Structures are given as structure tokens and as C-alpha cells.
Amino acid sequence: MSSALPFKFFKNTFRCFYCSKDCSDFDVLREHTSKYHEKFDQDCAAMKKIKGRDLIVKIEITNLTCRICYEKLMDLIDLIDHIVAKHGANYDNSVECVQIFKISKENIPCPICPDSYFGYFKKLLEHMNEHHSNNNIVCVYCGVTFRGHSNYRAHISRYHRRKACTCPECKKDFWNLEKLARHKANVHGTKNFKCVQCNEKFITQHLMRRHLVSAHGSGHKCSHCGKLFTLNSHMRNHVRRSHLKEKNVECPVCKDRFFDIALLKVHMVKHVGARNYHCDICGKKFLWKKNLRGHLASHERN
Numbered sequence: 640m641s642s643a644l645p646f647k648f649f650k651n652t653f654r655c656f657y658c659s660k661d662c663s664d665f666d667v668l669r670e671h672t673s674k675y676h677e678k679f680d681q682d683c684a685a686m687k688k689i690k691g692r693d694l695i696v697k698i699e700i701t702n703l704t705c706r707i708c709y710e711k712l713m714d715l716i717d718l719i720d721h722i723v724a725k726h727g728a729n730y731d732n733s734v735e736c737v738q739i740f741k742i743s744k745e746n747i748p749c750p751i752c753p754d755s756y757f758g759y760f761k762k763l764l765e766h767m768n769e770h771h772s773n774n775n776i777v778c779v780y781c782g783v784t785f786r787g788h789s790n791y792r793a794h795i796s797r798y799h800r801r802k803a804c805t806c807p808e809c810k811k812d813f814w815n816l817e818k819l820a821r822h823k824a825n826v827h828g829t830k831n832f833k834c835v836q837c838n839e840k841f842i843t844q845h846l847m848r849r850h851l852v853s854a855h856g857s858g859h860k861c862s863h864c865g866k867l868f869t870l871n872s873h874m875r876n877h878v879r880r881s882h883l884k885e886k887n888v889e890c891p892v893c894k895d896r897f898f899d900i901a902l903l904k905v906h907m908v909k910h911v912g913a914r915n916y917h918c919d920i921c922g923k924k925f926l927w928k929k930n931l932r933g934h935l936a937s938h939e940r941n
Contacts, residue, residue: 640706640722643715644672644699645685651761651872656696657683663871665699665742665760701741715739756887758879759872762900817843845869 646668647654652661653668657676662668680686703712707726712718715737722728739750740763746756747763751771757763778785778794785791804813808827813819821842823829830840832847836855841847848869852858858867859874863882868874879885879898886896888903892910897903904927914924916931920938925931 640726640728641712641718642700642702642704642706643718644669645696646672646699647685648697648760648764653760656685666744669699695738696736698737698739699742700739701743758875758899766900 645656646665647656647659649661652663653665654661655668655671655676657672657680660668660671662671698715700715700718703714703718704710705712705718705721705726707722710721712721719730723730740760741748741750742760745758747758747760749755749757749763749766749771751767755766757766778791785794804816804819805811806813806819806822806827808823811822813822820829820831824842830842832841832844833839834841834847834850834855836851836857839850841850848858852867852869856867858869859871860867861874861877861882863878866874866877868877886898888897888900889895890897890903890906890910892907895906897906908926912926914926916925916928917923918925918931918934918938920935923934925934
């Protein structure tokens, strides 16, 4: 009954809620949904997976409009009140399974602290997981935390399944699928990614993309300097960092400004220097969470 758009986000791409089509640009996904899924399908596969489970549906509400009377609304709560009061819609107000976003080309606002903006949707999700969720489910293998069991199960299935990470040729076990792929390529000559221009094969998709850039001049081109990149996100990052000279993140201590949160964290070590992440097994302390994760992984391997 509205222009509210449900979507998924997987492997750094936006995915159609209904048919799982992947789009690197959200505007492309918006056009696709409008063209092929104009009417909401209550019985679609995605809805069947959601029913009876503790899952969150991402909803995009930029230019939110009622499709019955075409009145424009400010947010999802206003929309729900509008369609219930004016159009007699049935809505269960106890349902809390949606996560609201307003996605734009640049500077995507955090829906909880709107003064925080992010150049990439992935960075926004990382921010929300770190600051606005109770991630109390910890992976026993690598220490990564999750807010829901469904995300945790997906992580285990993807990265830590024993059967999936066993080489079918020599039965050797590996820590994750990426290491298994490298082993199969280096030891058994398995290369699954083929160049579309010269049919040369590569271990990973990343190496294949680098080959396209270096050998065939095919990639994402910077409009300012002509440099080629393997991914559009890398090209955009280059433009913002090198040509636009963006420094939108401010240090709360000395007021120096940085390009992103990652650079600010590196800088903050100078001010704080506290080793806040400690291993519960041996007591060793670390400056960064990623270092603790790698350390926990070494305990598991040993």
C-alpha cells in the first residue's frame, strides 16, 4: 500500500527481496522492484522464510508515499497511522521486525543517530552492529559476534563447516572456504574463475578482476584521473579520498579530521593506548578486536 521498499544486502550488493536479483546500485534495485514486483506478494519465498522466525527485514523509505491516495509521509510510523486511519488497513502494532533506512548515492544517514553519515551501506551496517545492537552471540571458532541466531548459523555454514572446508582431493581440512580454494589452486591446479576476454583462469574472483584491469584495461574508471579499479566501490572511495579530499570524521580529543572511522581508530591509539580487548583463555590483551579474533582462532587451531 506504499512505496516502502523491502530489500536484502548480501556480499556487498543490494538484493531483491522477492527474486534475489543482485544490484550494485540501489537505484537499479528500485527500478527492478517497481517494474517486476509492483504488488507485494504475501506468499513469496522470502515471506515464508520470515514467518515464525526472529528475522529483521530491511525497508527503504526515501520519498515515502501512500499508493492509495498518493499522500507523502515522513516516516514509516506516519505511514502506518495513515493507512490504518484513512484506508482501514489491518496492522499488528506489536510486530517489530523491520529496520528502516534512507539510502542515497552518498552520505547514508544512520536511522538511529541521524547525525552520523556513511559513504557505503556496508559501513553503516558495521556501525549499527557495533553501536546499536546487542551482539551477544559469539562464534566459538573466530570470536565474531552476532545479534541473532539466524546470522550466526549463516556464518557457521559459510566459514566453519568441516565438510565444506575439506579438500575433496587430499581430505585436508582448512579454516575457511577461501583458504580451501587457494589450496585447490596451488596444489591441485583448480582455478574456477575464467577471464571472459582471454579464457585465462584464476584462483579467486579478485585476481581475475585484477587481470582484467592490467591485461585488458577493463574496470571501473575514475572520471578525474582515468585510473582503473577492480570494483566500483574502490573507485568511489578513491574519488572521495584523493580528488574530493573528504575528511568528515573528527577526533573528539584533538579535533583532527580523517577520511573514515578506520583511520580515526588508528589515530585514537595515540590518545588512549588502552588494550581493552582481552583473551578469556590466556589473559593476553589487545588494542584491536580484530587482533583478538585472530588470537582466539589460534587457540581453536591448537
